[in-house]
Amino acid sequence: MVQVVFEKVRKSFGATVAIPCLDLRIESGEFVSLLGPSxxxxxxxxxxxxxxEQTSSGSIRIGDRDVVDLAPAARDIAMVFQSYALYPHMxxxxxxxxxxxxxxxxxxxxxxxxxxxxxxxxxxxxxxxxPKQLSGGQQQRVALGRALVRDPSVFLLDEPLSNLDAALRAxxxxxxxxxxxxxxxxxxxxxxxxxxxxxxxxxxxVMRDGVLQQFAPPAEIYNHPANAFVAxxxxxxxxxxxxxxxxxxxxxxxxxxxxxxxxxxxxLAASLPAATPSAITVGIRPEDVAVGAGPxxxxxxxxxxxxxxxxxxxxxxxxxxxxxxxxxAALHAGETVAFDLRRDRLHLFDKTDGRRLATVPSx
Amino acid sequence: xxxxxxxxxxxLIAWPLVLIIAFxxxxxxxxxxxxxxxxxxxxxxWLPRSITFEHYTRVxxxxxxxxxxxxxxxxxxxxxxxxxxxSVLGAYSLVRFRYRGRETLAALVLFTYLLxxxxxxxxxxxxxxKVGLANTxxxxxxxxxxxxxxxxxxxxxxxxxxxxxxxxxxxxxxxxSRMGAFVDVVLPQAxxxxxSTALFTFILAWNEYLYxxxxxxxxxxxxxxxxxxxxxxxxxxxxxxxxxxxxVMMSIPLVILFAFFQRYLTSSFGAxxxxx
Numbered sequence: 178m179v180q181v182v183f184e185k186v187r188k189s190f191g192a193t194v195a196i197p198c199l200d201l202r203i204e205s206g207e208f209v210s211l212l213g214p215s216x217x218x219x220x221x222x223x224x225x226x227x228x229x230e231q232t233s234s235g236s237i238r239i240g241d242r243d244v245v246d247l248a249p250a251a252r253d254i255a256m257v258f259q260s261y262a263l264y265p266h267m268x269x270x271x272x273x274x275x276x277x278x279x280x281x282x283x284x285x286x287x288x289x290x291x292x293x294x295x296x297x298x299x300x301x302x303x304x305x306x307x308p309k310q311l312s313g314g315q316q317q318r319v320a321l322g323r324a325l326v327r328d329p330s331v332f333l334l335d336e337p338l339s340n341l342d343a344a345l346r347a348x349x350x351x352x353x354x355x356x357x358x359x360x361x362x363x364x365x366x367x368x369x370x371x372x373x374x375x376x377x378x379x380x381x382x383v384m385r386d387g388v389l390q391q392f393a394p395p396a397e398i399y400n401h402p403a404n405a406f407v408a409x410x411x412x413x414x415x416x417x418x419x420x421x422x423x424x425x426x427x428x429x430x431x432x433x434x435x436x437x438x439x440x441x442x443x444x445l446a447a448s449l450p451a452a453t454p455s456a457i458t459v460g461i462r463p464e465d466v467a468v469g470a471g472p473x474x475x476x477x478x479x480x481x482x483x484x485x486x487x488x489x490x491x492x493x494x495x496x497x498x499x500x501x502x503x504x505x506a507a508l509h510a511g512e513t514v515a516f517d518l519r520r521d522r523l524h525l526f527d528k529t530d531g532r533r534l535a536t537v538p539s540x
Numbered sequence: 541x542x543x544x545x546x547x548x549x550x551x552l553i554a555w556p557l558v559l560i561i562a563f564x565x566x567x568x569x570x571x572x573x574x575x576x577x578x579x580x581x582x583x584x585x586w587l588p589r590s591i592t593f594e595h596y597t598r599v600x601x602x603x604x605x606x607x608x609x610x611x612x613x614x615x616x617x618x619x620x621x622x623x624x625x626x627s628v629l630g631a632y633s634l635v636r637f638r639y640r641g642r643e644t645l646a647a648l649v650l651f652t653y654l655l656x657x658x659x660x661x662x663x664x665x666x667x668x669x670k671v672g673l674a675n676t677x678x679x680x681x682x683x684x685x686x687x688x689x690x691x692x693x694x695x696x697x698x699x700x701x702x703x704x705x706x707x708x709x710x711x712x713x714x715x716x717s718r719m720g721a722f723v724d725v726v727l728p729q730a731x732x733x734x735x736s737t738a739l740f741t742f743i744l745a746w747n748e749y750l751y752x753x754x755x756x757x758x759x760x761x762x763x764x765x766x767x768x769x770x771x772x773x774x775x776x777x778x779x780x781x782x783x784x785x786x787x788v789m790m791s792i793p794l795v796i797l798f799a800f801f802q803r804y805l806t807s808s809f810g811a812x813x814x815x816x
Contacts (some may be wrong), residue, residue, distance in 0.1 A: 255714075258706045
């Protein structure tokens with residue numbers, strides 16, 4: 178069983194602190210995505226795990242070994258790079274066999290393992306080619322093959338799909354999920370693409386400015402974002418985040434945002450902590466806006482038909498809302514529509530620190 | 541691939557240039573195989589009426605040509621080997637490692653190259669005398685390194701900067717040590733650059749005249765450039781036939797080197813980075 182544990186890991190480059198203090202515990206066999214905007218420290222985290230970057234302090238354990246002082250070669254990991262990093266002067270076969278060769282695996286065994294990997298990734302006809310002669314997707318496969326051939330305890334993947342075109346990316350995503358299921362190995366995957374993180378991961382670690390924001394399964398991250406940043410970062414189109422004012426009247430709690438006065442449902446109001454400030458941030462997912470009927474009216478600013486759904490941008494008296502409508506909606510920019518909100522699905526955050534205030538009891 | 545139509549204008553400029561540059565070389569070759577009697581005819585003879593190799597035999601048997609040739613070989617090869625050894629590792633260090641003064645060091649290296657070599661001769665000579673190397677081949681190796689090394693460092697530095705760091709990272713994750721990754725991945729990638737740098741250094745050392753003239757004045761340590769001049773050009777007479785024969789033989793090693801490595805020279809300056 179191979180867990181990966183970061184304990185109080187700190188990383189600074191000179192005077193710049195990239196990662197102040199990271200604690201992260203990845204269970205054996207998990208597929209964990211490190212997700213965040215560029216510069217959030219996700220790649221640095223992965224490179225520290227790989228041993229390509231020194232930690233400034235703290236410990237990293239792979240299995241029961243503290244690997245902080247081990248060279249990359251000694252960590253029993255394999256890594257797939259964003260650039261694939263195939264050795265240009267070696268053939269596909271030589272590329273894949275390089276990790277075996279470096280570990281002194283006998284020639285006959287190398288050939289067997291190469292054949293296995295080639296069969297798994299359908300690389301058979303390409304083995305004698307040089308990386309330059311391969312397409313992006315094929316290079317990707319070779320990079321994957323080079324990682325797979327050694328049967329390491331942890332796989333590290335650094336944005337491996339970002340250089341592929343959209344169709345191929347979707348295809349490789351499915352293949353990676355399949356591969357993870359089949360191998361059952363611990364995989365750590367760095368991406369800035371939330372779709373990849375949401376579809377592939379058992380858990381997602383959302384990072385920002387070197388700080389872990391939330392570490393939870395995809396559904397949890399989507400439905401119960403820990404703070405306003407995660408809420409805004411996850412989900413396409415993005416969640417509407419608006420300044421609001423929380424007003425308590427008798428046994429009711431009312432949120433005012435723009436011209437809207439939203440009466441909070443009992444369950445939600447009850448879960449608000451007693452010391453809730455009045456200045457809050459209200460988060461509304463596009464699918465929680467029902468267009469067509471309801472107590473409020475808004476002007477349609479823009480309509481984006483996608484086919485299976487339509488994204489509608491609304492302007493409700495100074496409050497900009499994004500709504501998601503199933504199918505194609507007969508809406509036009511400029512007209513006024515009625516709308517309603519799924520009040521039990523509202524997300525409330527502290528306006529000053531962005532912290533999530535209330536958790537809706539799951540239905 | 542379709543063949544491109546030759547550009548007429550470019551040809552009109554290029555061919556006369558080629559002819560002008562090639563003329564002395566052709567004349568050198570022709571003079572070296574003409575009998576001495578044909579050298580100074582009133583209307584210059586293009587093609588020799590009879591071909592003779594006596595000048596070659598005379599240079600080889602009656603003069604210390606072979607000794608000079610050997611000196612030049614030792615000189616050029618040892619300079620090249622040392623310069624490549626130091627500059628490959630130095631360039632790698634300048635590109636990959638971060639340490640205090642790295643950029644300053646790189647700039648200083650270039651600065652030394654900006655000084656005209658004449659300026660450096662006297663101090664260098666005095667220093668070499670002090671360390672007891674004066675009048676030896678080693679003194680020339682040291683002198684040549686002093687100006688070949690900065691250039692080689694800069695050439696290789698820009699070359700190595702084009703090698704993606706990911707390649708080394710990948711090799712290290714795959715089980716190589718840093719040195720192993722350097723040998724397995726960086727060196728093969730840098731090979732065209734290393735070869736062209738080596739070629740440059742070799743030519744520099746092979747053709748150098750000024751330092752050889754000043755720093756060395758015994759036949760034991762004299763390279764071809766000054767040796768040939770010394771033995772065939774005196775105040776009263778220039779042995780043209782022998783001089784030309786010696787010049788032809790001097791050029792042969794370079795011609796051979798170029799024939800072998802020319803493709804690296806042309807490919808190396810364009811290529812650099814390798815997309816993974």
